[in-house]
Amino acid sequence: MTLDGDENGDESRTATRPPGRPRSREADEAILAAALDLLIERGAALLSIEQVARRAGVTRATVYRRFPTPTDLLVRAIEWEYRDVAADSLDRADLDGMVAEWAEHLGNPRARRLIRRLYGTVDDLPELLRAYHEAHGRHRDTAVLTALERARAAGQLPPGSDPEVLRQMLSGAALQHLASRPDTTGADEIEAYFHAVLGQVGLSAGPATRRSAQR
The missing domain is CATH 1.10.357.10 (Tetracycline Repressor, domain 2)
Incomplete structure (x- = not known):
């Protein structure tokens, strides 16, 4: 089971996906949580998009669509971690x-x-x-x-x-x-x-x- 929002997690559907289709919030949060967990467990140097995708239950394409590089992903994950701290x-x-x-x-x-x-x-x-x-x-x-x-x-x-x-x-x-x-x-x-x-x-x-x- 994937959280991509694409039926059966088929990456080939990416090109035909209608423009502006809403992202899956569930997938976003799973990706960010996986990135934080892996950062804590292994450190930034050993973290990869493939590991994050596997931990989050999504495809690599799903991660890359949201975060082009591991650094982009980790920066967003840190922001997300402290999102509720006013x-x-x-x-x-x-x-x-x-x-x-x-x-x-x-x-x-x-x-x-x-x-x-x-x-x-x-x-x-x-x-x-x-x-x-x-x-x-x-x-x-x-x-x-x-x-x-x-x-x-x-x-x-x-x-x-x-x-x-x-x-x-x-x-x-x-x-x-x-x-x-x-x-x-x-x-x-x-x-x-x-x-x-x-x-x-x-x-x-x-x-x-x-x-x-x-x-």
Whole structure:
């Protein structure tokens, strides 16, 4: 069974297909999901259109009609992965909420592997990291910066602290955690990790910070 939308999956029908015929949304989503799964499992360098087609249950022609190259496919797959993450949904009133959200996200093994794969493409396929940044990273960075600015204004951080430098420091800490800790690490341990990092730059202990220190 194929999801092509062409009867019996016959590629020879492609040339006679009426112009403007609607695509199969089911096929689109199967292709994008297959591409993401293969990116996580094998990395971008080992991914091929043929593998994606086989995993998605469509023909290669169906994939190529939508995505002429593997890079085009992966860029669209990254955009699709973060399609439901609205910019305002990342905004948190305080650092405790921000850290809790980071911990929940980084406690997901699939999310951890995907982020590592994306950063691993920085030299060979920089388009993927740019796609991630545009779809999610840019909004996340803005939300983190806003939370840090609020914390400084509320006296939780030293008045001379630089929110942008702290944002970059936290991003580096997240990548260090992804590289050095097992993917089975739970959200509570990750939350304690980020509170420990923030404590080193003078974050005053709020309720969540105190709970983390007691674990």
